[in-house]
Amino acid sequence: MLQEIILAGFGGQGVMSMGQLLAYAGMEENKQVSWIPSYGPEMRGGTANCSVTLSDTPVSSPLIDEPDTLFVLNRPSLEKFEGSVKPGGLLLLNSSLVKVEPQRTDLRVLKLPVDNLAQEKFGNSRVANMILVGAFVAVTGAVSLDSVVGALKKVLPEHRHKLIPLNRQALELGVELAQS
Amino acid sequence: MITVFEKPKSLTPAKTHYCPGCTHGIIHRLVAEVIDELGVREETIGIAPVGCSVLAYNYFNVDMYEAAHGRAPAVATGIKRVHPDKVVFTYQGDGDLAAIGTAEIIHAAARGEKITTIFVNNAIYGMTGGQMAPTTLIGQTATTAPNGRDPEVQGYPIRMSEILATMPGAAYIARVSVHNPQEVAKAKKAIKTAFQVQLERKGFAMVEVLSSCPTNWGLTPLKALEWLKDNMIPYYPLGVQKAPEEVKA
Amino acid sequence: MAKVLMKGNEALGEAAIRAGCRFFFGYPITPQSELPHYLAKRLPEVGGVFLQAESEVAAINMVYGAAGAGARVMTSSSSPGVSLKMEGISYIAGAELPCVIVNMQRGGPGLGSIQPGQADYFQAVKGGGHGDYRLLVLAPASIQEMVDLMGLAFALADKYRNPVMILGDGTLGQMMEPVEFPEMLDPEKLPQKPWAAQGAKGREPNIINSLYLNPLELEDHNLKLQAKYTQMAAEETRSESYYTDDADIVLVGYGSSARVCKAAVDQARQQGIKAGLFRPITLFPFPKAEIQAACRQAKAVLTVEMSMGQLVEDVRYNLEFRVPVHFYGRAGGMVPTTRAVVSKITELVQEGGRSA
Structure with missing residues (x-):
């Protein structure tokens, strides 16, 4: 299994920690993992992205130019990365913010209005990303839901651990939506 | 037998390379006597600069850089950060400390590094051939200021002691001279205080020693000392610029 | 100890502490800042000193002071900052002091960019400052290797009384991979350094110096330094060969470029091309015998680096011009893509490995 992922959005949308969550989840399963951020002035208010590799064998290159999966949290990220996804790859789209249609017709596209869903279902827009991660887990099976929940302990600081059940619900909603 | 004169233990038997009439030898001796008197020769680490005193590591009988x-x-x-319990001193000239090393001395003082600096100011670059120093006086000639230092062209001489005395991290700053025996005695007292301030961990300490350079000034040793007194002291007034309360008293 | 997911820059910091380093002097610069951030917090916890200097010039001279005083000490920076340190590095090499210098390279020249680069190769492996001296240069390609090489760097620095450089790049500094750390070395239990300036208690003074006014003495000193470099070449070369045994085409790269090459080798092999990778881990001394062995069967060699062609010169030289050596480089913070490297491989295979 080799799953190469790019996650992209605005700085502050939590794409970096979403990527780290997936890397930690891979570690929970003794997979080989890597995480690379974009860095520099881009980080301050502009677009931010990171690349995550999950693999059963040592990661040859952590630098990803053709991801299997692309998480898109805002419109500029769609424009920047859509063309790079492997044919037949997965595109997970936050349709609360991205109102345009993807150009590619050879991708599996999952559009979820996660900002709205998080607000409506949980009254907390900060778990929007978890819905997308849940959908990713359901579609790819690259890591298990339990591993992601386990990894939350690593990514969230101690004083936020009380939010783990809420995050779990959001993840489960993502699984459900992807399966329906 | 009564010993009336001997070399301080903190000086090696090496013969120095300094020019006749140069005051580096006196200043070396004062530093060495102070180290001897404080009984810290085996705890002291000195740092030689680039300039006339570049070979000071051959003359001080302590661990040297x-x-x-x-x-x-x-x-x-x-x-000093590795060995906070040792005595660390730098021995620097005016080009070294007041031109190329301005940032280093200012920030060492600002940090309040518990070190002692002996700053030998003779208003000229000696080793490299009499070029203008940051402390060269207005009108003073140098190989790179053949018509004399012109403030319109080369700006003004820097008073490092006054600058460093503004630093909260500086505990003791004094300017002394070695142009006559009375001043030499005062210089030694100031150097001793600068080492004591370090031993008491009070902060950065520096003694600026006005010094002569007969060779590059083009004067006899005696005339050079007179020139120092008449020209340097008016611009670089002697005295303690800053000291802890108990030292002032 | 369990594996932890860590950024390269932070992992280097922890690895330095595990290796007994208790002193860090540096000046802020992107993209290595996480290293000083980490050490600013961590060093005081273990009784060490973190000091932000007024400049890179001051920082390297603080390293000179601390190294001469017998401590395990390091500094880190990125390309423009490392240029500023070069004067001090020359003095450290001349005075034969052990220390570790990290360069998380970025694109150049000048202020360049803050994105990853490998254009400081010449500066790192040819000495960098004035005079005939060499740094021992280690080039990690993963976070685990950064940790492992940090321990080695301090050991080799002490063994040879020579500065050791860890030559990374922005990618390696920023990326996270799982790592395992070695046990903590007790700095108190490291071998004594009788040459260090710590106060001349009951002995003749020690002098930390690189000045030799007598030309014959300075020549002898240079010969002594060269003998050390010869010994390093005999004892310290390290490299990785990946699918090189039967390779028709051997890629050569170090650091994060080597990771891209590895992925390209995997893809080429899937296409039935006999590709391999030779990765020097010591850039100085260069693993000459190893690269010759790895390229024994090769019809062509392809050097991949984030520069306009620096490593490639050492590859040609060390292969003694027996194999055609091709080059693919990106610069200015651009990173080679796996796809581009694979297409370069395919091109070379179609040409039959002939010289470009």
């Missing part, structure tokens, strides 16, 4: 030009205070910082 030779530093890159101007960097002695940074080197001293590294040593």
Whole structure:
């Protein structure tokens, strides 16, 4: 299994920690993992992205130019990365913010209005990303839901651990939506 | 037999390379006597600069470094942070301390590094051939200011002691001279205080010693000392610029 | 100890502490800042000193002071900052002091960019400052290797009384991979350094110096330094060969470029091309015998680096011009893509490995 992922959005949308969550989840399963951020002035208010590799064998290159999966949290990220996804790859789209249609017709596209869903279902827009991660887990099976929940302990600081059940619900909603 | 004169233990038997009439020899001796009197010879680490006193590591009978030009205070910082219980001093000239090493000395003082700096100011570059120094006086000639230092062209001489005395991290700053025996005695007292301030961990300490350079000034040793008194002291007034309360008293 | 997911820059910091380093002097610069951030917090916890200097020039001279005083000490920076340190590095090499210098390279020249680069190769492996000296240069390609090489760097620095450089790049500094750390070395239990300036208690003074006014003495000193470099070449070369045994085409790269090459080798092999990778881990001394062995069967060699062609010169030289050596490089913070490297491989295979 080799799953190469790019996650992209605005700085502050939590794409970096979403990527780290997936890397930690891979570690929970003794997979080989890597995480690379974009860095520099881009980080301050502009677009931010990171690349995550999950693999059963040592990661040859952590630098990803053709991801299997692309998480898109805002419109500029769609424009920047859509063309790079492997044919037949997965595109997970936050349709609360991205109102345009993807150009590619050879991708599996999952559009979820996660900002709205998080607000409506949980009254907390900060778990929007978890819905997308849940959908990713359901579609790819690259890591298990339990591993992601386990990894939350690593990514969230101690004083936020009380939010783990809420995050779990959001993840489960993502699984459900992807399966329906 | 009564010993009436001997070399301080903190000086090696090596013959110095300094020019006839140069005051570096006197200043070396004062530093060495102070180290002897404080009983810290085996605890002391000195740093020689680039300039006339580049070979000072051959003359002080203590562990020594030779530093890159101007960097002695940074080197001293590294040593002192590793060995806070040892005595660390830098010995620097005016080009070293007041031109190329301005950043290092200012920040060592700002950090309050518990080191002692002996700053020998003779208003000229000696080793490299009489070029203008940051402390060269207005009108004073130098090989790179053949018509005399012109403030319109070369700006003004820097008073390092006054600048460093503004630093909260500086505990003791004094300017002394060695142009006559009375002043030499005062210079020794100031150097001793600068080492004591370090031993008491009070902060950065520096003694600026006005010094002569007969060779590059083109004067006899005696005339050079007179020139120092008549020309340097008016611009670089002697005295303690800053001291802890108990030292002032 | 369990594996932890860590950024390269932070992992280097922890690895330095595990290796007994208790002193860090540096000046802020992107993209290595996480290393000083980490050490600013961590060093005081273990009784060490973190000091932000007024400049890179001051920082390297503080390293000179601390190294001469017998401590395990390091500094880190990125390309423009490392240029500023070069004066001090020359003095450290001349005075034969052990220390570790990290360069998380970025694109150049000048202020360049803050994105990853490998254009400081010449500066790192040819000495960098004035005079005939060499740094021992280690080039990690993963976070685990950064940790492992940090321990080695301090050991080799002490063994040879020579500065050791860890040559990374922005990618390696920023990326996270799982790592395992070695046990903590007790700095108190490291071998004594009788040459260090720590106060001349009951002995003749020690002098830390790189000045030799007598030309014959300075020549002898240079010969002594060269003998050390010869010994390093005999004892310290390290490299990784990946699928090189039967390779028709051997890629050569270090650091994060080597990771891209590895992925390209995997893809080429899937296409039935006999590709392999030779990765020097010591850039100085260069693993000459190893690269010759790895390229024994090769019809062509392709050097991949984030520069306009620096490593490639050492590859040609060390292969003694027996195999055609091709080059693919990106610069200015651009990173080679796996796809581009694979297409370069395919091109070379179609040409039959002939010289470009």
